[in-house]
Amino acid sequence: xxxxxxxxxxxxxxxxxxxxxxxxxxxxxxxxxxxxxxxxxxxxxxxxxxxxxxxxxxxxxxxxxxxxxxxxxxxxxxxxxxxxxxxxxxxxxxxxxxxxxxxxxxxxxxxxxxxxxxxxxxxxxxxxxxxxxxxxxxxxxxxxxxxxxxxxxxxxxxxxxxxxxxxxxxxxxxxxxxxxxxxxxxxxxxxxxxxxxxxxxxxxxxxxxxxxxxxxxxxxxxxxxx
Amino acid sequence: xxxxxxxxxxxxxxxxxxxxxxxxxxxxxxxxxxxxxxxxxxxxxxxxxxxxxxxxxxxxxxxxxxxxxxxxxxxxxxxxxxxxxxxxxxxxxxxxxxxxxxxxxxxxxxxxxxxxxxxxxxxxxxxxxxxxxxxxxxxxxxxxxxxxxxxxxxxxxxxxxxxxxxxxxxxxxxxxxxxxxxxxxxxxxxxxxxxxxxxxxxxxxxxxxxxxxxxxxxxxxx
Numbered sequence: 001x002x003x004x005x006x007x008x009x010x011x012x013x014x015x016x017x018x019x020x021x022x023x024x025x026x027x028x029x030x031x032x033x034x035x036x037x038x039x040x041x042x043x044x045x046x047x048x049x050x051x052x053x054x055x056x057x058x059x060x061x062x063x064x065x066x067x068x069x070x071x072x073x074x075x076x077x078x079x080x081x082x083x084x085x086x087x088x089x090x091x092x093x094x095x096x097x098x099x100x101x102x103x104x105x106x107x108x109x110x111x112x113x114x115x116x117x118x119x120x121x122x123x124x125x126x127x128x129x130x131x132x133x134x135x136x137x138x139x140x141x142x143x144x145x146x147x148x149x150x151x152x153x154x155x156x157x158x159x160x161x162x163x164x165x166x167x168x169x170x171x172x173x174x175x176x177x178x179x180x181x182x183x184x185x186x187x188x189x190x191x192x193x194x195x196x197x198x199x200x201x202x203x204x205x206x207x208x209x210x211x212x213x214x215x216x217x218x219x220x221x222x223x224x225x226x
Numbered sequence: 227x228x229x230x231x232x233x234x235x236x237x238x239x240x241x242x243x244x245x246x247x248x249x250x251x252x253x254x255x256x257x258x259x260x261x262x263x264x265x266x267x268x269x270x271x272x273x274x275x276x277x278x279x280x281x282x283x284x285x286x287x288x289x290x291x292x293x294x295x296x297x298x299x300x301x302x303x304x305x306x307x308x309x310x311x312x313x314x315x316x317x318x319x320x321x322x323x324x325x326x327x328x329x330x331x332x333x334x335x336x337x338x339x340x341x342x343x344x345x346x347x348x349x350x351x352x353x354x355x356x357x358x359x360x361x362x363x364x365x366x367x368x369x370x371x372x373x374x375x376x377x378x379x380x381x382x383x384x385x386x387x388x389x390x391x392x393x394x395x396x397x398x399x400x401x402x403x404x405x406x407x408x409x410x411x412x413x414x415x416x417x418x419x420x421x422x423x424x425x426x427x428x429x430x431x432x433x434x435x436x437x438x439x440x441x442x443x444x445x446x447x448x
Contacts, residue, residue, distance in 0.1 A: 097233045169237075185241075
């Protein structure tokens with residue numbers, strides 16, 4: 001039997017609870033919603049809606065140096081924005097779910113790779129202070145949970161889950177005392193290293209290897225304060 | 227009971243969600259994710275009224291039409307997808323054939339392929355005038371299944387499911403209106419593998435503007 005309620009609100013919050021900031025993006029339609037998202041594409045590469053079943057947004061890094069791409073809140077800029085203008089998610093209690101398909105990990109750079117999630121900066125290499133993100137990079141064979149503290153110290157904690165080229169659902173949460181990662185509904189791990197210390201926005205970035213094309217697909221991201 | 231996230235309302239975290247789309251048709255203007263075409267005095271605008279949503283309206287010249295789609299970014303799957311629209315069809319009954327119609331559904335191209343809810347003012351390509359119908363389209367060949375439900379110019383919810391294999395008769399399209407199964411069709415099914423939401427409002431030469439009000443659209447792959 002289908003359950004109905006008066007509102008979407010009541011599916012995710014008790015009526016007695018005042019909902020905190022919540023955001024949902026389906027990445028469909030004829031173009032990226034420019035009222036919400038900005039792009040930083042300083043060199044070559046593209047970030048466009050794909051014309052594929054279940055394709056979502058496709059970020060393409062060509063086989064060339066200087067091919068980093070960033071999608072972030074209102075980051076219509078030619079280079080990194082530090083910090084991004086809109087940061088509504090709490091370092092001490094927030095979570096995100098992203099449905100994403102990374103390319104072969106070695107098609108990304110060893111240093112930067114491809115990352116999605118919370119960040120204070122709109123940053124081409126998932127850099128800057130205060131992040132909690134999931135991703136891959138060129139010299140690691142497994143997915144990683146990245147956390148960066150307020151002084152910019154960064155940890156990329158191994159998940160032990162082999163990085164492949166299939167679609168997966170990633171959920172990350174930061175509580176102020178730990179950050180956790182769940183992949184396809186299976187709880188993977190926590191970390192207490194270099195946790196974010198200030199409010200964050202959403203940043204999606206990819207840096208391709210200079211000799212390989214990297215394609216990253218993303219069709220859903222949801223973020224909320226807990 | 228509450229869910230941990232919007233995601234988990236429609237999927238457990240152990241399931242990788244497929245493409246999903248929701249538009250509430252509220253706010254200042256139509257979201258630019260839609261490709262919107264207005265010809266010969268046709269218009270598309272948010273309505274300043276309770277539950278108003280958005281209104282599509284034709285002009286009163288014969289070539290006037292209004293359409294919305296995803297600009298041929300087709301992320302929905304012919305093999306299994308659904309689309310829900312909440313709408314009000316302003317196509318008054320007319321004894322003359324081809325005097326304007328609404329279509330709301332999902333397909334490869336607006337007007338000639340896909341599975342749609344259809345209502346016409348006068349008879350159009352085999353459709354009974356002024357009745358809600360399911361129409362399947364395959365390269366300008368149509369099949370139409372009437373529901374015997376007359377257009378009352380009131381708000382309704384339509385849901386269309388497409389589940390087909392690319393051949394004209396391999397699978398089916400299904401139409402629900404206000405939650406009740408109204409029609410199925412297994413001929414002239416779309417050939418292309420890819421689909422996008424489509425809304426179309428066409429004018430017929432009877433001097434009456436045709437309108438289509440929409441305040442919700444949701445599409446998803448199954």
